[in-house]
Amino acid sequence: MPRDQNQSFAGGVKDELIRLPMGKSCCQISEIGALTRTSGHLQVRGGGRLTVTYRMEHTGTARRLYQLLKTRLQVSPVLRYAQSPRLGGRRTWVLSLNENDSRILLEALHMAETDEEGRMTIRRTVPRHPLTRQCCRRAFLRAAFLGAGTMANPEKSYHMEWRAEDERLAEALRRLLEKAGMSGVSYERKGKTVVCLKRAEQISDMLALMGASSSVLKMENIRVNRQTRLRANRAANCDEHNSERMLDAAQRQARACRDISLRVGLFTLPQALREMARVRMENPELSLAELGEMMDPPLSKSAVNHRLRRLVEIADRLE
Ligand SMILES: [Zn+2]
Numbered sequence: 001m002p003r004d005q006n007q008s009f010a011g012g013v014k015d016e017l018i019r020l021p022m023g024k025s026c027c028q029i030s031e032i033g034a035l036t037r038t039s040g041h042l043q044v045r046g047g048g049r050l051t052v053t054y055r056m057e058h059t060g061t062a063r064r065l066y067q068l069l070k071t072r073l074q075v076s077p078v079l080r081y082a083q084s085p086r087l088g089g090r091r092t093w094v095l096s097l098n099e100n101d102s103r104i105l106l107e108a109l110h111m112a113e114t115d116e117e118g119r120m121t122i123r124r125t126v127p128r129h130p131l132t133r134q135c136c137r138r139a140f141l142r143a144a145f146l147g148a149g150t151m152a153n154p155e156k157s158y159h160m161e162w163r164a165e166d167e168r169l170a171e172a173l174r175r176l177l178e179k180a181g182m183s184g185v186s187y188e189r190k191g192k193t194v195v196c197l198k199r200a201e202q203i204s205d206m207l208a209l210m211g212a213s214s215s216v217l218k219m220e221n222i223r224v225n226r227q228t229r230l231r232a233n234r235a236a237n238c239d240e241h242n243s244e245r246m247l248d249a250a251q252r253q254a255r256a257c258r259d260i261s262l263r264v265g266l267f268t269l270p271q272a273l274r275e276m277a278r279v280r281m282e283n284p285e286l287s288l289a290e291l292g293e294m295m296d297p298p299l300s301k302s303a304v305n306h307r308l309r310r311l312v313e314i315a316d317r318l319e
Pocket residue numbers: 024025026027028133134135136137139
């Protein structure tokens with residue numbers, strides 16, 4: 001998904017999130033942990049000296065992390081602004097901790113231990129932080145979204161995602177979504193796992209969970225307008241006969257998907273069909289073109305038709 005296109009809505013969400021209060025000290029650590037996992041880099045320098053550096057594009061997120069580190073861990077990061085030709089001239093904020101501050105951070109995240117002689121040993125490469133409390137889980141999802149998340153403008157499609165640097169983070173994100181009663185879908189993009197939400201209600205709930213309440217209102221307005229527009233289009237485009245035939249076919253497809261799900265489980269399907277089945281079951285009223293728009297990446301009407309036909313065939317064979 002191209003970044004710029006989504007910058008406005010996702011950017012608005014982030015601008016709202018970074019203005020939230022820092023929260024309890026347990027949540028502050030969760031936020032620091034999430035930002036370390038999404039945007040932090042551990043560097044080993046000569047003599048086994050370790051330093052931590054963060055890189056991020058969103059100005060507000062860099063400021064929030066700076067503030068969190070200062071407030072929660074009393075360390076003083078250095079924040080500078082770099083325009084890297086390596087990243088296509090994109091501007092990034094670089095936040096670096098000196099050796100001593102890095103040690104404080106790594107210990108707070110249970111990544112390192114210091115023995116009596118003051119020697120530090122790295123215990124793990126990813127932070128360990130208990131996410132047993134609901135408040136901390138919300139804080140983690142929020143900061144992970146700030147560090148590695150984006151969402152499509154709901155005018156165009158319903159899509160919210162977190163890019164996971166490694167499979168363990170993807171797994172953690174999926175678990176957190178599950179705990180919040182949501183079903184994250186994940187797929188590979190450029191060798192990285194992306195965990196995403198594709199349903200409007202869940203995206204809206206997630207915005208609320210993260211604390212972006214004005215974005216929730218904005219999104220709900222867009223949803224209502226979009227539904228009204230879809231309905232009006234449908235009424236204008238199809239005569240009654242066609243639309244009835246379309247609804248019949250749609251219902252048959254939704255039923256087929258449900259059958260597969262009940263009999264053998266959607267997980268037995270190839271990824272492409274699984275996603276199609278889920279979207280059709282959730283949207284029995286949408287046209288093929290509209291379903292295509294909901295897929296990521298979007299599919300043509302004929303590709304949608306092809307997949308649905310295969311699903312119906314599979315269901316028929318199960319009979
Ligand atoms: Zn907490």
